[in-house]
Amino acid sequence: MAKTIQAIRGMNDCLPEVSGTWQRVESTLRQVVANYGYQEIRTPIVESTDLFKRSIGEVTDIVEKEMYTFEDRNGDSLTLRPEGTASCVRAGNEHGLLYNQQQRLWYMGPMFRHERPQKGRYRQFHQFGVETYGLEGPDIDVEVILLSARIWKAFGISDQVTLQINSLGSNDARQRYRDALIDYLKVRSAQLDEDSLRRLETNPLRVLDSKNPDVQAAIQDAPSLLDYLDDESQAHFSNLCERLSQAGIQYEVNPRLVRGLDYYNRTVFEWVTESLGAQGTVCAGGRYDGLVEQLGGKATPAVGFAMGMERLVLLLTTLQATGQDNIAADVYVTSLGADAYALEVAESLRDALPSLKVMMHCGGGNFKKQLKRADKSGAAVAVLLGSEEAENKQATVKPLRGEGEQQTVSLANLADVLKAQMD
Numbered sequence: 001m002a003k004t005i006q007a008i009r010g011m012n013d014c015l016p017e018v019s020g021t022w023q024r025v026e027s028t029l030r031q032v033v034a035n036y037g038y039q040e041i042r043t044p045i046v047e048s049t050d051l052f053k054r055s056i057g058e059v060t061d062i063v064e065k066e067m068y069t070f071e072d073r074n075g076d077s078l079t080l081r082p083e084g085t086a087s088c089v090r091a092g093n094e095h096g097l098l099y100n101q102q103q104r105l106w107y108m109g110p111m112f113r114h115e116r117p118q119k120g121r122y123r124q125f126h127q128f129g130v131e132t133y134g135l136e137g138p139d140i141d142v143e144v145i146l147l148s149a150r151i152w153k154a155f156g157i158s159d160q161v162t163l164q165i166n167s168l169g170s171n172d173a174r175q176r177y178r179d180a181l182i183d184y185l186k187v188r189s190a191q192l193d194e195d196s197l198r199r200l201e202t203n204p205l206r207v208l209d210s211k212n213p214d215v216q217a218a219i220q221d222a223p224s225l226l227d228y229l230d231d232e233s234q235a236h237f238s239n240l241c242e243r244l245s246q247a248g249i250q251y252e253v254n255p256r257l258v259r260g261l262d263y264y265n266r267t268v269f270e271w272v273t274e275s276l277g278a279q280g281t282v283c284a285g286g287r288y289d290g291l292v293e294q295l296g297g298k299a300t301p302a303v304g305f306a307m308g309m310e311r312l313v314l315l316l317t318t319l320q321a322t323g324q325d326n327i328a329a330d331v332y333v334t335s336l337g338a339d340a341y342a343l344e345v346a347e348s349l350r351d352a353l354p355s356l357k358v359m360m361h362c363g364g365g366n367f368k369k370q371l372k373r374a375d376k377s378g379a380a381v382a383v384l385l386g387s388e389e390a391e392n393k394q395a396t397v398k399p400l401r402g403e404g405e406q407q408t409v410s411l412a413n414l415a416d417v418l419k420a421q422m423d
């Protein structure tokens with residue numbers, strides 16, 4: 001036998017047993033963003049490597065060790081996108097969508113990072129994100145947070161996630177904080193790991209983002225960014241906090257929240273859950289007022305977030321019965337000696353009830369065998385068609401689950417009878 005070929009490690013197939021849940025997640029997300037007047041943007045999966053180096057930052061986990069970078073046949077260095085924000089800004093600059101304009105955008109799609117695969121962490125994963133441009137906030141910062149909160153509400157998981165927020169202030173404020181942090185960390189260098197020691201020199205704020213418990217312990221009493229904020233960022237942040245409270249959003253201020261990408265300033269936030277183990281951040285974002293200019297555009301304020309869709313689907317399948325999402329059929333049409341009539345009935349049902357899943361039995365066999373298939377399909381109702389039904393233009397309706405009697409009805413009434421059964 002030939003050797004089978006397997007999927008690349010950390011890159012998952014989405015099988016029929018969960019693809020229905022994915023579809024529900026995607027359509028609910030689309031609905032929520034439409035509800036706020038956001039428009040979709042689609043960008044290529046492959047971009048110039050420079051785009052990510054210049055935006056995410058050279059001294060970040062993503063750029064240092066997680067990117068899928070390769071040379072194409074022209075010798076250009078290309079990278080499979082590890083996130084969506086950089087591409088959005090690139091496209092916005094390229095097509096003149098940003099300067100002097102207001103944009104509320106969203107995207108959804110696969111991202112690629114060469115990380116160690118584990119629950120909630122994959123090498124091809126999917127993000128849903130929103131990005132807004134041309135708005136200084138904090139009103140828009142509140143809006144994107146409210147939008148994310150509405151997503152939890154739409155999935156009935158508001159009680160599973162908590163919001164952490166922080167402000168990174170201006171570049172100057174971060175520079176001053178950086179010096180204080182270096183002084184603090186230098187004294188504790190014995191407790192830092194190799195990565196953190198290197199970052200101490202290159203990008204010390206990154207040390208705060210370390211997942212190593214020893215490093216986490218060492219930064220317990222590190223100076224707080226919030227004590228170094230410039231007056232404007234301070235006002236922006238307290239206004240944000242006030243508006244969140246007014247909107248009834250509960251949050252926790254986490255002065256050590258810095259995020260894994262370099263382009264953020266002022267507002268940063270994460271939604272975290274305790275239901276997924278170590279990979280607890282389901283959504284993360286913040287303000288990135290400098291990025292548009294950094295990538296060659298005119299200075300434009302921006303704020304957005306990205307949500308890990310695998311983690312959202314994991315939350316739903318962990319917490320809720322999602323089997324209903326993945327049922328193949330609502331109605332299963334069987335026939336014996338009435339094949340042509342069965343086709344006609346199935347097609348007429350699809351005309352009359354486009355939202356129902358109508359599956360027709362193929363492959364023959366007696367009614368008993370066909371009803372076994374009907375049961376396996378998950379259908380609530382089977383339609384039985386024999387030569388008598390064909391002759392009289394009738395159909396026999398057999399409920400497969402719960403209460404209800406088998407009954408024979410005229411073809412003209414069939415759609416209404418089925419509709420009533422499904423409600």
Ligand code: ATP
Binds near residue numbers: 127283284306309311
């Ligand atoms: P983490 O701290 O979990 O590594 P991150 O800070 O690298 O996350 P972002 O770049 O902000 O994450 O991405 C936003 C969201 O995308 C994360 O909060 C998470 O839900 C999801 N995400 C990030 N990396 C992965 C991955 N490798 N597999 C699955 N989901 C991911």
Ligand code: MG
Binds near residue numbers: 061260
């Ligand atoms: Mg990461």
